[in-house]
Amino acid sequence: MRLHRLDITAFGPFAGTQRVDFDELSTAGLFLLHGPTGAGKTSVLDAVCYALYGAVPGARQSGQGVTLRSDHAAPETRTGIRLELTVAGRRLEVTRQPPWERPKKRGTGTTTDKAQTWLREYDTAAGAWKDLSRSHQEIGEEITQLLGMSREQFCQVVLLPQGDFARFLRADAEARGKLLGRLFDTHRFAEVEKRLAERRRATESGVRDGDAVLLADAHRMQQAAGDALPLPELAPGDPGLADAVLGWAAVARSTARERLTHAHCARTAAESLRAEAEGLLGGTRERARLQRIFAEARERAALLEERAGLRSEAQARLERSRKAERVAPALDLRETTEAEHRQAASDEARARTRLPGTFAQDGAAGLAAAARRVAEELGGLESARRAEQRLAGLAAERADLEREERADETVLQDAEEWLAGWEEVRADLQARIDAAQQDAGRAEQFAVQREPAQRRLRAARQRDELARDTEAAQARTLASRERALKSREHWLDLKERRLKGIAAELAAGLVDGEPCTVCGAVEHPAPAQKVAGHVDRDAEERALAAHRDADEQRAEDERRLGLVREALAAATAEAGDAPTSLLAEEWEELERVYDTARAGAARLHSTQEESRRNEHEWERRTADRQQAALRGAARISRRDALDREQALLEEELLRARGDAASVSARSGQLERRAALLADAADAARAAQDTAQRLKDADARLADAAFRAGFDTPRAAAEALLDDEAHRDLQRRLDAWQQEEAAVRAVLTDADTVAAAQQPPADLEAVERAAEAAVRRLQEAVSVQDAAARRCSELDRLSVRAGVAVRRLAPLREEYDRVAGLASLAAGTSADNERKMRLESYVLAARLEQVAAAATVRLQRMSSGRYTLVHSDDRSGRGRSGLGLHVVDAWTGRERDTATLSGGETFFASLALALGLADVVTDEAGGVRLDTLFIDEGFGSLDDQTLDEVLDVLDSLRERDRSVGVVSHVADLRRRVHAQLEVVKGRTGSVLRQRGAG
Structure with a gap:
């Protein structure tokens, strides 16, 4: 760079x-x-x-x-x-x-x-x-x-800040570690230590949980095995816990199987005893049963001998009833026919009583002929009956015409009255619509004027308020400006006075034998003295702080004043120069006329709706009037047609009804007479038929009684039994016969006879012996089942414990491995000879590189006297591996860097800074640093050392x-x-x- x-x-x-x-x-x-x-x-x-x-x-x-x-x-x-x-x-x-x-x-x-x-x-x-x-x-x-590089690395490598590396030389291992950790970004190694510690705690928790599960299974096995085999005292995490539990489980299973074998032998013996007792009990019960049956059979045989006469009488009565059953159909036929004849004769008598006297002696044929004649006369009245019904319909139609006429008259009268005032109503509605439309137009005009007037009024009120705020803000701003100016003058005055006396302030820090920070001399023959009224750094800084506070308050007051003025200008531009009271009056008047116009405009819709309803009503009334006139003309022609049809029908009915009040009345008379004649003819024919069938039934009954062996039909009827009596008698005979056969079978059975000849059986004693054998077997079975369940439960829990041990084995291995790594990284392991943490180890390697790079320049600055070396020694309770010593070639001894003098500390820290720049540069990917800044105390060096330092630079x-x-x-x-x-x-x-x- x-x-x-x-x-x-x-x-x-x-x-x-x-x-x-x-x-x-x-x-x-x-x-x-x-x-x-x-x-x-x-x-x-x-x-x-x-x-x-x-x-x-x-x-x-x-x-x-x-x-x-x-x-x-x-x-x-x-x-x-x-x-x-x-x-x-x-x-x-x-x-x-x-x-x-x-x-x-x-x-x-x-x-x-x-x-x-x-x-x-x-x-x-x-x-x-x-x-x-x-x-x-x-x-x-x-x-x-x-x-x-990060910003912090850049500041350490490129800017080389004043004093940091001098402190680094004199710092302890902990402070060096913090600085190197920030420069070389070794927090990831600390995270590795933390992660390993967390993994160790997690795996340790998993091992303890597995041990707890294994111990819980061991306690369940102890409960299943009983108290005969105590469980060793164990706790989660104890060494050898899995082997101890598995060994104890094997012993418990062996003991449980021996108990199961003993229980099986005891059950076999109990089953043999129970089988013997049950065999004896069965034989005794059978002998007692046979003896009881033989005794009961002797008693039943004696009872049958006593009832032999009753059995013979019942047998004879049953034989006569069987003969009478051959006459029963004839008896039933005769009774049925006689009942039918009595009913037919009664019906014929009642029918003849309802007939006129002229038909009292007529037979069935005469009555039928009379009925046919009446029916023919009734058929001739069908046409007259229809004419009579039509006449009634004509009266109803005439009544409907009269009702329609009255309704149309009402409609015509209402329509005429309503239409008479239509023109006046229409003119009134049109006038109201025109007025509402005018109000709607005025409301729209006022609505457009309303919003600007309201904004102007709000702006005027805000203008008045901001005008007051502006005056107060101006006063505060003037005051804060005055305070800021005074505080600045005070600060500059103190600063100038302090600069004049700075020599005395620097002289106060001089110590004999130590170089001056200005000239570098170690002798101080005439240091400057403080005069009266001397201004020190604290006074200047307090004045500067007061000036800054006052200047910030001034800026804040000016900012607020600007905001208020800007708001005042905006409000004045919006409101103008008009007084607020005048704008308020204009706004109130505009609101009043706007509300009035809006109320009038609100009636427009309802008035239009009312006009449309009245138009529809006019159309409906006009149509009703026309329809009523058309219906009136149609009714006149219809009434004439009904009058002509009524005259013809009344003439036809006069001929058809005779002396009756009406055709319907005449038809009713003929219908009733025809029905009576038909009923009487049917009843006469039925009476004749039943009389003939009754004679035939008497002849058949007499012949059937003679053939069955009875002298008269009455004797056969008396010998006949009903179904219930016959079944009861047959049941009694069957029971006597079955009882006799059963008694005979028991008394002739060889086993029963043999048992009866033996002594009586002692059943109670044999049952007590059998119950004792069953109880002994149940106890043996219970003991065997408990032993089998104990073996099964122990096997299941042993398998479960084995699975838990196998599942826990890799977890124990992982815990041992992770715990070893965690203690090694944390410096607590015996394998870690220097007790160095992982992060300290990495920082020590970096410090060793820095010391080697710094030594190249330090030897040149010190003319080959000093060499920086890295030390792995542990200092107290601090870090290991972060020691830094200097080797003095003149004495051949190694000493701590904190023992260097002021000048020596400077060029040693400068060499260290340059070496650190090289190492950090390589760590950052080899970025070339072509521009460096060194901010250090060169005034602590003598001329020769300064020349050597400048030669290195x-x-x-x-x-x-x-x-x-x-x-x-x-x-x-x-x-x-x-x-x-x-x-x-x-x-x-x-x-x-x-x-x-």
């Missing part, structure tokens, strides 16, 4: 635009950046860092553009940095402008512009610059990628590098010809550049 040109505007102490031509300064290879204290030497380096990374180095970095802006800059001048450089073979130009609070272009007050960034690249083929990006994020990523030109030395030592201005001087003044600092010539 080589810097070419730097433009600084309104940045830090620089009020205007200052330019640095690094190409001219780099011609000599070594150039000096000098100036009085506080002039802004470090601000030049801050500008380089801000151009590249958008932030300044170290503690000065704030990220807020307001703090970077020069207090001396004019309000209209914007802060900006432009840097032109070459990196990775590309010539780039970076321009950055932080956020800026500038005065408004219109009105008073300020406004804030956002931060802006440009990145351009020089196209050698086209010979012109081309834009690459204007995005802050994209430009930051591009610069970081090209340089290969001058030797950097061999690699085509340019080195800028930041110092205010006067001797350097004589030795280094290329210079960049920072000159401070009351209006800000300026830069003066001088080349090597």
Whole structure:
């Protein structure tokens, strides 16, 4: 990376635009950046860092553009940095402008512009610059990628800040580790340590969980095995836990199987005893059963002998009933026929009582003939009946015509009355519509005027309020300006008084034997003394802080005044010069007439709707009147036709009804007479038929009784039994027969007879013996089942424990491996001889590289006397491997770098900084750094050492590098010809550049 040109505007102490031509300064290879204290030497380096990374180095970095802006800059001048450089073979130009609070272009007050960034690249083929990006994020990523370094690494490697490496030499291992960790980005190795520790805790938790599961299975196996075999005292994580559990499980399974064998033998013996007892119990129960059956059979046989006479009587009664059953069909036929004849005779008598006396002696044939004659007469009245129905319909039609006529008269009267006032109603509606339309037009006009009038009134009220606020803001602004001016004068006065007495302030810090920070002398014969009223740094800084606070308050009051004035101007432009009261009156009058016109316009729609409804009503009334007239003419002709038809029908009915009141009445008389004659004829025929069938049934019954062996039909009827009595009698006979056969079978059975001849059986004693054998077998079966379940449960849990042990084995191996790696990385393992953490080990390697690179320059600066070496010794409870010692060739002894003197510390830290720059550069991918800045205390060196240091810096030109030395030592201005001087003044600092010539 080589810097070419730097433009600084309104940045830090620089009020205007200052330019640095690094190409001219780099011609000599070594150039000096000098100036009085506080002039802004470090601000030049801050500008380089801000151009590249958008932030300044170290503690000065704030990220807020307001703090970077020069207090001396004019309000209209914007802060900006432009840097032109070459990196990775590309010539780039970076321009950055932080956020800026500038005065408004219109009105008073300020406004804030956002931060802006440009990145351009020089196209050698086209010979012109081309834009690459204007995005802050994209430009930051591009610069970081090209340089290969973060902002913190850049500040340590390129800018070499004052005092950092001197502190690095005197720091302990912990502080060195923090700095090296930031520079070389070794947090990933710390993350590896953390990740290994987390993996160790996770795998340890997994092993403990697996051991807990295995112990839980062991306790379940102990419960299954009983208390005969105690479980060893074990805990999760104990060594050999898996082997102990598996060994104990094997012993428990063997013991359970022996118990199962004993239980099986006991069950076999109990089953033999139970079988013997059950056999004896079955034989005893069978003998007792046969003896009981034989005794019961003897009792039933005696009872059958006693009932022998009843059985003979029942058998005879059943035989007579079977004979009478052959006569039963004839008896049923005779009873049915007799009932039908009685019913037919009764029906005939009732039918004849309803007939006139002239038909009392007629037979069935005469009654049927009379019925036919009446039916013929009834058929002749059908035409007259239809004429009578039509006559009734004519009366209904005439009544309908009269109702229609009355309704049409009402319609005509209503239509005439409504149409008589139609013209007046239409004229009134049209007038109302015209008035509403006029109101709608006026409302639209007032609505257009309403919004501007309202805005003008609001603006007038705001104008009055802002006028009052403007007066107050002006008073506050004048007061704050006066305070800011006074505080600035006070600060400048104190600053000038302090500069006059700065010699006394510097002399206060002199110590005999230590070099002066200004001239480098170790003797101080006449140091300056403080006079009365001396101003120290604290007083000046308090005055400066008060001035800045007052100036910020002034800027804030001016910004607020500008905002109020701008708002007042906008409100005045909107409202004009008219008084607010007059505008309010105009607004109220406009609102009143607008509300009146809008209310009138609101009636337009309802009036139009009412007009349309009245138009439709006029059309309907006119149509109703015409239709009513047409219906009236049709009714006249219809009424005449109905009169003619009615006269013809009345003449026909007069002939047909005879002496009856109407044709319908005559038809009813004939229908009733025909029905009575037909019923009487049917009843007479039925009575004759049933009488003949009754005679036939009597003859068949007498013949059937004689054939069945009965003297009379009555005797056969008395011997006949109904179904229920017959079934009951048959059941009794069957039961007697079955009982006799069953008794005979029992009394003749050989087994029963043999059992009856034996002594009575003692069943209770045999049952007690059998129950005892069953209980013994149940106990043996229960013991065997429990032993079998114990063996099965132990086998299942043993298999489960074996699976758990096999699954836990790789987890234990992983834990052992991860725990070893974690303890090795953390420095707690016995294999880690120096007890170094992984991050410390990496940092120690980097420190060793830095020490080797720094030694090359340190030996030259010290004329071969000093050499930097890296130490792995552990210091107290600190880190191991981050020790840094210096070897003195004059004494041949190795000592800590904290024992170096002031001058020795300077060139040792300078050598360390240059060595660190080389190592970090290689770490960043070998990016070439052609421009370096060294901000160190050269005043602590004697002339010979200063020459040697400058020779080392001058030797950097061999690699085509340019080195800028930041110092205010006067001797350097004589030795280094290329210079960049920072000159401070009351209006800000300026830069003066001088080349090597």
